[in-house]
Amino acid sequence: MSAEAGRLRSYVDYYLVRGRTQIQANFQYRVATYMWLVGMLAEPVVYLVVWTTIAEQQGGAVQGITTGQFAAYYIVWTLVRNMNIVFTPYGWEWRIREGELSAALLRPLHPLHEDIAGFAGWKVVTLVLWLPIAALLWLAFDPVLDPTLLEVAVFSVAIWGAYLIRTMFLSALGMVTFWTTRVSALFELMVALELLLSGRLVPLPLMPEWAQRTADLLPFKWSFYFPIDALVGDLSTRELLGGLLMQLFWIVVLTAVFLAAWRFAVRRYSAVGN
Amino acid sequence: MRGLRLAWLFFKLGSLNELQYRANFFVQLLQSAVAVATALVVLALVYSHTDDLNGWSQPELLVVMGIQILLGGVIRTTIQPNMQRLMEDVRDGRLDFALTKPEDSQLLVSVREVRIWRAVDVFSGGAVLAYGVAGLDRAVGVADALLFLGLLAFGAVTIYCFWLLIATLAFWIVNVWEIMELFEGIYQTGRWPVSIYPAWLRFGVTFLVPIAFAITVPAEAITSRLEWTTAAVAVGFAIALFAFTRWWWRFGLRRYSGASA
Numbered sequence: 001m002s003a004e005a006g007r008l009r010s011y012v013d014y015y016l017v018r019g020r021t022q023i024q025a026n027f028q029y030r031v032a033t034y035m036w037l038v039g040m041l042a043e044p045v046v047y048l049v050v051w052t053t054i055a056e057q058q059g060g061a062v063q064g065i066t067t068g069q070f071a072a073y074y075i076v077w078t079l080v081r082n083m084n085i086v087f088t089p090y091g092w093e094w095r096i097r098e099g100e101l102s103a104a105l106l107r108p109l110h111p112l113h114e115d116i117a118g119f120a121g122w123k124v125v126t127l128v129l130w131l132p133i134a135a136l137l138w139l140a141f142d143p144v145l146d147p148t149l150l151e152v153a154v155f156s157v158a159i160w161g162a163y164l165i166r167t168m169f170l171s172a173l174g175m176v177t178f179w180t181t182r183v184s185a186l187f188e189l190m191v192a193l194e195l196l197l198s199g200r201l202v203p204l205p206l207m208p209e210w211a212q213r214t215a216d217l218l219p220f221k222w223s224f225y226f227p228i229d230a231l232v233g234d235l236s237t238r239e240l241l242g243g244l245l246m247q248l249f250w251i252v253v254l255t256a257v258f259l260a261a262w263r264f265a266v267r268r269y270s271a272v273g274n
Numbered sequence: 275m276r277g278l279r280l281a282w283l284f285f286k287l288g289s290l291n292e293l294q295y296r297a298n299f300f301v302q303l304l305q306s307a308v309a310v311a312t313a314l315v316v317l318a319l320v321y322s323h324t325d326d327l328n329g330w331s332q333p334e335l336l337v338v339m340g341i342q343i344l345l346g347g348v349i350r351t352t353i354q355p356n357m358q359r360l361m362e363d364v365r366d367g368r369l370d371f372a373l374t375k376p377e378d379s380q381l382l383v384s385v386r387e388v389r390i391w392r393a394v395d396v397f398s399g400g401a402v403l404a405y406g407v408a409g410l411d412r413a414v415g416v417a418d419a420l421l422f423l424g425l426l427a428f429g430a431v432t433i434y435c436f437w438l439l440i441a442t443l444a445f446w447i448v449n450v451w452e453i454m455e456l457f458e459g460i461y462q463t464g465r466w467p468v469s470i471y472p473a474w475l476r477f478g479v480t481f482l483v484p485i486a487f488a489i490t491v492p493a494e495a496i497t498s499r500l501e502w503t504t505a506a507v508a509v510g511f512a513i514a515l516f517a518f519t520r521w522w523w524r525f526g527l528r529r530y531s532g533a534s535a
Contacts, residue, residue: 035452035453035456036452038456038459039452039455039457039458039459039460041459042459042462045475049466049472050466050470053328054323054324054327057326062323140472184305185301185304185308188305188308188309189304192308196312196315201319206323208322
């Protein structure tokens with residue numbers, strides 16, 4: 001076996017083991033995870049209720065989006081939102097403040113792999129626990145959802161694309177913590193921007209034209225609106241596959257930004273603690 | 275009276291402690307500004323597609339939002355830090371220190387902590403509220419304003435009771451953090467008048483988590499749409515809940531055995 005293949009294999013092994021241990025660890029805290037999942041439901045339910053109310057006042061639709069489509073959008077939203085939960089800049093802040101990074105740097109593997117594999121394992125747990133919640137929401141809000149096989153396939157890939165985009169984006173942002181330990185203000189500013197321009201608040205077609213054009217230039221909508229739209233909306237095959245390519249584009253760009261920032265950041269790092 | 279003086283003393287002490295960290299003020303200010311700006315954008319977006327939301331105009335919803343932000347500030351400044359400390363103390367067995375003091379234990383655990391910078395939200399919420407009130411079609415009378423302040427105070431009491439009820443659960447179940455997280459999520463529903471929610475959810479945010487009494491009812495007072503029966507129910511509910519909370523606290527306390535021994 002060549003050295004290259006051996007390296008790849010050890011990466012795969014690492015991801016499998018790390019993912020599996022995370023699955024086992026998190027299944028132990030089922031109740032905690034459930035509480036958390038239910039707490040997260042308030043946000044989409046509020047949006048859904050507000051837009052359903054407006055749609056009903058206007059004879060059943062807002063800009064062509066019917067109440068059933070709103071319901072489908074926000075139910076799928078709950079899954080995509082969960083895929084968007086990744087290691088945040090607060091995590092980096094903690095890593096640096098507590099000197100945890102020192103240990104991570106000693107390992108022969110970039111700490112990013114630990115984050116990606118670990119959170120991916122946790123995603124599997126949330127996915128399984130999410131299913132009953134989705135069923136209840138389905139009964140409560142009566143969504144209209146009729147995806148083709150291709151749409152389901154693209155969606156299944158796109159949620160993982162979304163996961164990677166958001167991981168790389170927040171990891172890149174997390175590099176700021178090497179210079180300041182007060183990342184919270186910057187982070188919340190980005191989250192607010194993301195809320196508006198990703199489709200988390202409303203389906204993007206409801207935003208003003210200029211906001212939609214702005215969203216086109218940013219990575220946010222590819223990690224949120226696109227996966228939902230792929231399943232709920234009526235995209236052509238070209239748009240579906242093009243969307244996946246855009247996701248790949250942003251993953252590559254953000255990874256490059258992260259790695260560039262990492263090179264400078266890690267030079268600044270001086271360990272705290274023992 | 276003694277209780278009030280004690281609460282004031284703790285407040286002063288906690289504030290002095292926090293005033294050392296002045297940079298936190300600016301961080302908090304920025305966060306508050308971002309939160310308010312986002313809320314305003316959301317509202318503008320909603321009203322770009324409609325003129326009224328289930329009978330509520332844009333200025334009226336600004337009022338609701340202002341109250342939600344303001345009350346959220348009150349919760350995060352005093353109620354939440356105290357309840358968090360209570361839960362930690364129960365877990366670590368440090369509650370003994372509070373219980374052995376010659377003062378009412380419920381009062382003590384409710385006033386020990388203060389996060390003064392978070393009060394920024396009280397002011398930004400107040401600003402949004404004032405902006406909303408200025409945009410209302412009809413002027414707000416003195417009676418309406420007084421009623422509003424009174425109901426807001428009762429609303430704050432209701433929220434406090436709710437938190438203490440949950441925090442007291444720590445005597446039985448050690449890990450109540452997740453329930454707190456749950457509250458953070460559910461509190462967001464207070465941004466909108468409860469009348470827009472479907473019946474099952476409306477019931478939940480009225481009685482299970484008393485957000486309707488704390489936010490929507492005061493908002494109804496200041497937008498002159500309050501019925502006297504609603505006001506009476508809100509006040510009665512707050513008083514009953516307070517009495518129950520007092521009993522519940524003592525009941526829970528009997529379960530506490532300390533861990534330091």
